[in-house]
Amino acid sequence: MTESSPTVWGVGTTRTLRAHWALAEAGVAYETKPIQSRSGETQTDGYAALNPKQKIPFLEHGDVKISESYAIVDYVFEVFGGDRVYRPATSAERAASNEWCSTILMELDAHTLYVMRRHGDLKDLYGAAPAAIDAAKEYFTKLADAMVMKLPAGPTCLLSEKISVADILLMSCLDWAVLYQVPVPEAYGDYRKRMSERPAYQQAFDFNFEVLGVTHKDLPR
Template identity: 40%
Template sequence: MTGGSTLLWGIGTTRTFRAHFALIERGVSYETVPIRTRTNSQDREDFRAVSISGKIPVLQIDDLTLSESAAIARYVTTRGLKSKSAIDQTFIDQWAFFMMTELDATALYVLRRHEGLPEIYGEAEAAVVAARAYFYRQINALDDALLDGRKFLLPDSFTELDILLISILDWARILNMLLSDAVQSYAAGIRQRDTYQEAFKVNYKS
């Protein structure tokens, strides 16, 4: 990366969407390098120089090279802002870890592997059934939080949590998961944001 430019490597996945949404939400000017998962673009030497694992997204910003979509979303959305109190940050961490471990990795990504990509990861009907059931059990925590009709997961403001959550709900919708009225109402509100719509276009329609 030269000249202080901001580069985002990766398009086309739920996880790359999080990075695009964060950057657009904060009004950060950046360039997109269209690396797509499971394509030859992942073998580009310039990409491997910034991502040894070949995983996307990768963000180069402020002389930093960041990976992991949740970390990117946090850095970008909090960049230059006053730090939150320890208590407030703990609640943000609680929700972020919950979404990344219980909903994304343990439930939805299992479905992605064994239902969406059986030719690579193998068929595993029992794992698919269990993952769907697990998602429904865990999403109850969000149902409870959103029953009051709040617009954002933290009632007072839009945060990286909303970026993580809408990406998960979009993914769940693709997988035909049934979501409560409260969750669907929340998701509809986030999807109306101009920044969401721009990020969706850049990430999925480029």
């Protein structure tokens, strides 16, 4: 790695997938510190000094240190994406991108999928809450349904022919939903298939989930 190559901390979750996929789309050589969620590796003094949130993913690029998957993907596309990726240019384009990203991060990720994780897999830490999990599942499908009208009419990425930050966030949440057996509206089928055929997605998925023994071929499409 050269001095200007980025380093990513974290593998094995759909949020770490976002960082690896963005770097693969941008075609950047980078280093990985393959620490895992809930392994104790995010709790060490050394990691806490780097990222006081003690969460993954985390990206370091020279003096730039970023701890949120959304901010990481946006930074990678801005700095390394060039003409391989879509960057909104007008106010209307930025609004369309922001609308997707806010819905995905707030409604799909934080309010539904992560609620399922907290009160399902992590119930010993956060408490079992079957009713919250059922409600979250229903809410995921309702919100995903509400965004169907914004899906692209043609066989493209979400906002243009080129991949955008919103695509990385959406596809990672759709995969997360599939892994949790949450019903994903059928209208997303073609979009999921197109995204899953991208070489950068397949490469990043297999690299990110190697620690769990899962490949992109294992997910029903």
